[in-house]
Amino acid sequence: MSTAKLLPLLEPEVVAPCCPPLTERSLTADEAERSAVMLKALGDPVRLRLFSLVASHEGGEACVCDISDVGVSQPTVSHHLKKLKEAGLLSSERRGTWVFYRVEPAVLAAMGALLTRAGGA
Numbered sequence: 001m002s003t004a005k006l007l008p009l010l011e012p013e014v015v016a017p018c019c020p021p022l023t024e025r026s027l028t029a030d031e032a033e034r035s036a037v038m039l040k041a042l043g044d045p046v047r048l049r050l051f052s053l054v055a056s057h058e059g060g061e062a063c064v065c066d067i068s069d070v071g072v073s074q075p076t077v078s079h080h081l082k083k084l085k086e087a088g089l090l091s092s093e094r095r096g097t098w099v100f101y102r103v104e105p106a107v108l109a110a111m112g113a114l115l116t117r118a119g120g121a
Contacts, residue, residue, distance in 0.1 A: 035114060041087035046070055047080045051089060054101045059102045061102035 014070060020027075029037065042048050053067040068077045084090045090101045
């Protein structure tokens with residue numbers, strides 16, 4: 001007899017954007033704080049490039065070994081990836097000796113919604 005147990009499939013998490021579009025209404029202090037953390041993390045050219053490399057990588061995730069050639073040392077790459085994770089822009093998973101990074105679709109959706117004109121116009 002098999003002892004395998006079937007696990008239920010989880011529905012993808014629907015994450016609401018942190019804030020309404022900037023053209024809809026002014027942000028509350030909390031919304032502005034959350035948005036500023038995200039935008040500040042992307043305000044550095046190396047971080048923005050790393051974020052772009054991960055977001056555009058085939059399969060939706062990238063091994064640190066594939067994205068570390070951005071013109072700075074490996075410890076600096078690690079520092080910038082840590083800052084992007086702390087801002088909630090990246091998630092990671094260790095597989096053996098390598099770490100794989102991904103941008104969650106909800107993060108891209110939230111960023112897009114923040115910078116979209118209210119009403120989709």
